[in-house]
Amino acid sequence: MAMLRSLLLLFIVFSMGNAEVNLVKKCPYGWTNLGVRCYKFFSQMVTWITAEKNCQSLDANLASVHSKIENDFLLSLLPSSSTRCWFGAHDGEVEAQWLWTDGTPFDYTHWAPGQPDNKGEPRTESCGELNYESKNNKKI
Template sequence: MAVNCPLITFLCFAAVLTTGAAAGNDHGCPDGWTPFGTRCFKFFDSHFSWTQAEKSCQSHGANLASIHSAEENAFVVDLIKEATGENRKTWIGGHDRVQGNLWMWTDGSVWDYAIWASGEPNNTGEREHFVEINYSATHWNDYHEDHVKATSVPETHLRSVPDSGELPVQMYARHELNTLTPPGCI
């Protein structure tokens, strides 16, 4: 028996400490990732709740994506449309599960941008604590955790390896590009 799952994506974010040679490209992103500013994105196809999506992102050395500008939002929307052929609803790293209506990002970065759809966030049924993009064209919506979305787009920060070359190839970044936390610690 087939299960009907809505087709919605999620975005991940990670910091990757690489050189172009180590990554197999000339922009500092791991193979298969697309650069934007100081970060890289990649599309994944999967069916997950918001929490499962975040865990999946972490398994790729990432977090659900944080979005900090209209340009970054447009880039992410375009990346999703390029991968899916539509403006598919997509989990991003925004949530207010710690305190209602106090929105934050899973990567710990500052909540400095939002593009909510009209009437959002509305916390319908007092259980909508997670952010999806492409709710109304390119706008955001708060939604409940147990709703299954499909596909993902992780995001990574560009880095360069120090001359010593002693640091591991992949590390997490938090808040600022120069603040590092080893994998699994965020």
């Protein structure tokens, strides 16, 4: 059975129809912003696919990471050093071809040493996990 992890949710809010670029976005109550995106950590023990579906029900996606600043920011949202959570990386379409669930370019990684290693049963490490050691891991 798939391992369960806490859910880190990314709620993307883009300014549409405005010629000016907003560098900071006001987020709904309980959410934290970084630039034009709003983030919220949900402590729910669910599978990666359930976490993504929960995000989509809120017109959002699991978090995508595009820089060290964003990676460090996401880590700051984790409630403790033992917390591990899902984020939006997956290679579910083509093995070892990583994508973000929000469709943005996969342009940054901070894999843990030796990751992704795809150990375990076939197709069992196709989703991204973030942990407090500032590393991304390929798990499910």
